[in-house]
Amino acid sequence: LDYTEPYRPQYHFSPRKNWMNDPSGLLYHNGTYHLFFQYNPGGIEWGNMSWGHATSRDLNHWDERPVALLARGYPDTITEMYFTGSAVADVNNTSGFGVDGKVPLVAMYTSMYPVAQDLPSGKHVRAEQQSQSIAYSLDEGETWTTYDTENPVIHNPPSPYEAEFANFRDPFMFWHDDTQKWIAVTVAAAIHKLLIWSSDNLKEWSFASEFGPYNAVGGVWECANLFQMPIKGDPSTKKWVLVLGLNPGGPPGTVGSGTQYFIGDFDGATFNADPDNIYPDNKSANWMDFGPDFYAAASYNGLPDGVVVQIGWMNNWQYGELIPTNPWRSAMSVPRQLSLETVNEKVTLLQQPQQNWRTVADREALRRSWKSVPEGPTSLDSPGKAFKIDLSFSDHDSDDSLESTFAIAIRASSDFKQETLIGYNFTSKEVFVDRRNSGDVSFDKTFASLYRAPLSASADKRINLQVFVDWSSVEVLGGQGEVSLTAQIFPEESATEARLVSTDGMTQDVRLQINGMGSSH
Ligand code: FRU
DSSP states (O other), rough: OOSSSTTTTSSOOOOSSSEEEEEEEEEETTTTEEEEEEEETSSSSOOOOOOEEESSSSSSSSSOOOOOOOOOTTOOOOOOOEEEEEEEEEETTTTTTOOOTTEEEEEEEEEESSOOOEOSHHHHHHHTTTEEEEEESTTTTTTTEOOTTOOOOOOOOTTOOOGGSSSEEEEEEEEETTTTEEEEEEGGGTTTTTEEESSSSSSEEEEEEOOOOOOOSSSSEEEEEEEEEEEEEEEEEEEEEEEEEEEEEOTTTTTTTTEEEEEEEEOOSSSEEEEGGGGGGOOOOOEEEESSEEEEEEOOOOTTTTTTEEEEEEEOTGGGGGSOSSSOOOOOOOEEEEEEEEEEEEEEEEEEEOOOOGGGEEEEEEHHHHHEEEEEEEEEOOOSEEEEEEEEEEEOOOTTTTOOOOEEEEETTEEEEEEEEEETTTTEEEEEEEEETSSOOOOOOSSSOOEEOOOOOTTTTTEEEEEEETTTHHHHHHHHTTEEEEOOOOOOOOEEEEEEEEESSSSEEEEEEEEEEEOOO
């Protein structure tokens, strides 16, 4: 297999074949980054949900491993599917799963039971019930044993939410040092509630508290993720960040899935969002990403204190099963290192790609600067199909009646009828990704759209954009990473041109660097 099919991501993880959704069980252990993911071993649409597995030493080159948790009863009569969850290394063997000094890796996942049944543990589950179960591995995540004598370990949602048993899922667990306990956050998805649990041994869990609904409450809340980070320049102050998926109900201008976050505090029992992170009447939200294709983001367990690396599913439930790729569907975002910094007196979440670029950014295709780029198009040499762009230019004020923009067109045909535009609107002060003419947009009527994210200029009045282009995606980070926009694109293979476009006036002090990106396969 050479990973050269049309649209095949070159430096983003995608499974060799079949359907993939959420990253699950991101764990760094013994020098290996584990990536488990929602996987259909039998097709390129959602179904037979199992945990796929890949490993990496550098978050860049991935080695796809055998399926870790295969849907029970696959392929004939499925009695349990393994939905999204998380994994930890139980270094103190609190679970007792370790033998002969081997550290057990413990995963918690949502058991989705399509049919009512009596389980080996003696517990009864109803049709369509979702409960939380655990499994352990004593061979570095290669094979797993489900804890059938007790599963599910969190059988039902807590009182008074018992009726939510069919929408109770996505446990994200981690070690909470201050209270010396394991914490798991789950969701009662349909009523927009975060449900927090704690445990001494990963087997017995007690309900601690709830949070929500707040801010973005479209569709369901899914895939909660909670972690702690220091504030840059003020390392004694640490804050907690809660990330939640909304489906549907993403940022304005998107359709389908989206991801919001809250900054606040967590004491081992209760999460409280900072007052300035709760918006009146749920009218606004903090968006992790302003594009359509960043969902179910999860962070790594097992990294040094305060280091947070997240990976998102680079797709959207609106059209995820229709994207024109074969024999696989979906890729993961580039891993992103998160940090907190006080910007304009507000604690702000920043994202920076976390990868060992030198191993894939193999050549410098172009480095140029312009005192000013005139109005209209400015040609560039073809950068190809996979590359990284650093583009920076001066901000300027613009008359409200004009649409003054500066953009780079990429993955363009030679007549520029096909192109994806990534740029900045000086009038509205927004970064944008325009995929209206990006290639194949036919499979979903909402796909051909333009996406925007608010971004103000840096202290030296510049706009800085970092763009990661792969064979079927663009990820844009604006400023120092305070906004991100992720979007899939499906251009023709021959669409490899690029140019700059300045509208309603020239753009000053432009600096551009483009590095070709090689394959990480
Ligand atoms: C989110 C999600 C999760 C669920 C999983 C099932 O994308 O719906 O809530 O656990 O996908 O595959």
